[in-house]
Amino acid sequence: MTNLARIAYVGMTHLGICSAIAAASKGFSTIGFSPEEDLVARLGAGQLPVVEPELDALLRDHRERITFTSDPATLGDCDVIYVAPDIPTDHTGRSDLSPLNVLLDLARKHSRPDAVIVILSQVAPGYTRARAQQGRLLFYQVETLIFGRAVERATKPERFIVGCLDPHQPLPPALARYLEAFGCPILPMRFESAELAKIAINCCLVASVATANTLAGICENIGADWSEIVPALRLDRRIGPYSYLAPGLGISGGNLERDLATMVELGDAHGTDVGVVRAWQANSRFRRDWVLRKLHELVLPAVTDAKLALLGLAYKENTHSTKNSPALALLADVAPFAVTAYDPVVAVNGDWHPRLSGAIDALAAVADADALIIMTPWPQFKDLKPADVAGRLRGKIVIDPFACLDRAACYAAGLSHHTLGV
Amino acid sequence: MLQHHNSDAQAPSRVVILGPNGFVGRRLVAHLNANKTPVLSLGREQVDLTAGNAADKISAELRSDDTLVFLAALTPDKGRGIPPFLDNLKMAAAVCAAIEAKPPAHIVYVSSDAVYPFRSGLVDETSCAEPNDLYAAMHMAREIMIKQSAKAPLAILRPTLIYGADDTHNSYGPNRLRRMARKDGRISLFGDGEETRDHIYIDDVVALIELVIRHRSAGLLNLATGKPVAFSDLARMVASLFPSTVEVNGTPRKNPVTHRAFDVTALLRSFPKFRFTGLEEGLAAAHQQEIV
Numbered sequence: 001m002t003n004l005a006r007i008a009y010v011g012m013t014h015l016g017i018c019s020a021i022a023a024a025s026k027g028f029s030t031i032g033f034s035p036e037e038d039l040v041a042r043l044g045a046g047q048l049p050v051v052e053p054e055l056d057a058l059l060r061d062h063r064e065r066i067t068f069t070s071d072p073a074t075l076g077d078c079d080v081i082y083v084a085p086d087i088p089t090d091h092t093g094r095s096d097l098s099p100l101n102v103l104l105d106l107a108r109k110h111s112r113p114d115a116v117i118v119i120l121s122q123v124a125p126g127y128t129r130a131r132a133q134q135g136r137l138l139f140y141q142v143e144t145l146i147f148g149r150a151v152e153r154a155t156k157p158e159r160f161i162v163g164c165l166d167p168h169q170p171l172p173p174a175l176a177r178y179l180e181a182f183g184c185p186i187l188p189m190r191f192e193s194a195e196l197a198k199i200a201i202n203c204c205l206v207a208s209v210a211t212a213n214t215l216a217g218i219c220e221n222i223g224a225d226w227s228e229i230v231p232a233l234r235l236d237r238r239i240g241p242y243s244y245l246a247p248g249l250g251i252s253g254g255n256l257e258r259d260l261a262t263m264v265e266l267g268d269a270h271g272t273d274v275g276v277v278r279a280w281q282a283n284s285r286f287r288r289d290w291v292l293r294k295l296h297e298l299v300l301p302a303v304t305d306a307k308l309a310l311l312g313l314a315y316k317e318n319t320h321s322t323k324n325s326p327a328l329a330l331l332a333d334v335a336p337f338a339v340t341a342y343d344p345v346v347a348v349n350g351d352w353h354p355r356l357s358g359a360i361d362a363l364a365a366v367a368d369a370d371a372l373i374i375m376t377p378w379p380q381f382k383d384l385k386p387a388d389v390a391g392r393l394r395g396k397i398v399i400d401p402f403a404c405l406d407r408a409a410c411y412a413a414g415l416s417h418h419t420l421g422v
Numbered sequence: 423m424l425q426h427h428n429s430d431a432q433a434p435s436r437v438v439i440l441g442p443n444g445f446v447g448r449r450l451v452a453h454l455n456a457n458k459t460p461v462l463s464l465g466r467e468q469v470d471l472t473a474g475n476a477a478d479k480i481s482a483e484l485r486s487d488d489t490l491v492f493l494a495a496l497t498p499d500k501g502r503g504i505p506p507f508l509d510n511l512k513m514a515a516a517v518c519a520a521i522e523a524k525p526p527a528h529i530v531y532v533s534s535d536a537v538y539p540f541r542s543g544l545v546d547e548t549s550c551a552e553p554n555d556l557y558a559a560m561h562m563a564r565e566i567m568i569k570q571s572a573k574a575p576l577a578i579l580r581p582t583l584i585y586g587a588d589d590t591h592n593s594y595g596p597n598r599l600r601r602m603a604r605k606d607g608r609i610s611l612f613g614d615g616e617e618t619r620d621h622i623y624i625d626d627v628v629a630l631i632e633l634v635i636r637h638r639s640a641g642l643l644n645l646a647t648g649k650p651v652a653f654s655d656l657a658r659m660v661a662s663l664f665p666s667t668v669e670v671n672g673t674p675r676k677n678p679v680t681h682r683a684f685d686v687t688a689l690l691r692s693f694p695k696f697r698f699t700g701l702e703e704g705l706a707a708a709h710q711q712e713i714v
């Protein structure tokens with residue numbers, strides 16, 4: 001173990017925390033650095049500020065190899081230093097890179113001259129080359145964290161994409177040994193290619209999702225069922241078994257939106273057609289409001305002062321993040337109506353809605369409501385029995401975009417079930 | 423999307439209406455009167471908006487706490503050529519001069535969905551306006567003129583095809599189909615009536631304008647139901663209103679089929695409690711009002 005590189009992750013937000021714990025799990029002595037002393041104290045006590053399946057257990061199992069600190073001098077002992085703060089975005093998807101700039105300067109200042117510095121945060125093409133300095137080893141590595149699947153992605157990556165000043169030169173031994181420990185292909189390429197590769201991955205995902213959403217919308221109007229079509233597509237080798245074909249409520253979470261915004265900026269700046277990207281953005285906005293339109297079609301015209309039950313506030317299951325959450329967007333659009341909400345992780349916040357109350361569990365939220373809306377497909381919601389829902393719901397309408405509840409069982413219970421793609 | 427300057431609806435001090443004698447104007451005045459809202463109607467008899475002294479006459483009437491609703495326009499049935507186009511701009515120029523000289527508290531301009539091209543697919547407030555005739559260009563130009571002159575919150579409303587009793591226009595839509603059915607006992611469609619359009623009931627348009635007034639809303643909003651219907655289906659609905667059989671006939675198609683559908687999410691978001699009149703209900707109401 002002593003000849004293993006010593007690794008540091010600078011910036012203890014979602015990406016840095018998950019990546020640092022994954023590094024420790026591979027046997028590397030790891031530093032988790034943040035200038036925020038309170039956060040470091042909580043991390044040191046094993047209190048993680050993020051929700052990810054299996055992350056707490058992974059930290060517990062490898063606790064002896066990871067040190068959380070707010071002392072930048074500890075970076076001086078490290079061979080490879082990842083600078084990995086999450087990059088905040090505004091409502092248009094534009095990145096705020098100032099936290100990254102601060103931490104990158106700090107890492108350079110406190111590290112050895114021969115230490116390898118790797119930018120792991122997502123940046124636009126051109127960022128890394130602009131910060132390369134003579135005599136310092138700087139790389140960019142693509143992060144492919146998926147909220148709710150971060151442990152799997154961090155410990156069993158499909159490949160590493162590494163942006164280099166000169167991709168024809170071998171990687172520094174310390175970085176190479178670290179990456180090889182994960183047992184996956186390593187793809188060195190020039191800085192700009194790696195920075196764009198991240199965006200390219202997300203564009204391909206968005207293209208699939210937008211295609212699925214568009215076709216699901218057609219299905220809803222012509223009597224087809226998208227869920228019957230998806231298996232046929234997955235068996236097509238050109239599309240593949242893991243393709244993103246589940247319809248949803250537009251793009252959320254912040255990362256994909258950022259990449260689309262970056263693509264539009266790049267296309268406009270260089271005079272390249274990015275009309276398809278704008279179409280994806282428009283499609284996302286349109287699909288995000290699917291539930292609102294259903295409510296106005298099925299519930300609100302028929303009931304005076306409707307009371308709504310809302311299950312799920314996080315932007316997707318297995319995460320605490322509400323960034324661009326369709327549930328929160330919906331709340332803003334139904335302000336005159338009383339809403340009782342429940343989410344397994346996200347606490348109800350009165351600022352989101354003037355008549356919002358929280359429930360202790362899913363069935364409690366449903367009680368006496370005129371309609372049930374399931375905005376986040378948490379696994380717990382799939383365990384709900386439609387007969388139990390029907391017994392508590394005052395109305396009959398269930399708007400369940402992700403088909404958490406079994407349609408046939410809903411009909412058997414006398415509920416009117418509405419889902420994406422049907 | 424609209425921004426409400428009054429988050430809770432409030433009665434306006436007074437509503438000044440330019441164009442109170444048109445299809446929308448008459449209904450709006452009647453509705454506001456019924457709600458005991460103070461109204462000042464400025465029709466052609468009071469102010470000829472194409473006259474040289476129009477701006478002075480309007481500004482002499484305007485108060486700083488007024489809501490000004492600008493409905494007056496020479497509609498396509500009065501001609502689609504250059505003279506009505508220029509007269510319409512002259513009217514807007516007078517209004518702009520008046521609101522610059524004596525700014526009201528709120529301005530509502532009723533434009534038209536004619537500013538959108540038919541090839542744009544699903545239309546919402548972010549859709550690109552691309553006028554393809556002088557009537558549409560007139561509304562687009564007026565929108566820009568008023569935006570430039572307005573010093574108060576400005577709402578621009580773009581209604582789609584409005585139907586209802588007392589409609590003076592005779593464009594291809596519910597009113598014309600009803601008149602055909604009543605006069606001839608049959609309805610003649612373009613092609614087989616495959617085109618889809620959105621038809622909004624006059625009372626809904628008036629109610630939405632009133633909501634905009636009461637919320638002192640600013641921004642752009644399309645007034646449409648979000649429920650397009652084919653002319654063939656519309657014709658059948660109209661035919662069913664008559665006790666005797668009304669034939670619905672197609673004709674050889676001369677122009678390609680075009681569709682228009684609206685994404686009305688912005689409207690639902692602006693007025694979550696608003697309920698549209700169903701098309702069949704609205705057609706029946708309009709029919710009943712005409713035969714009484």
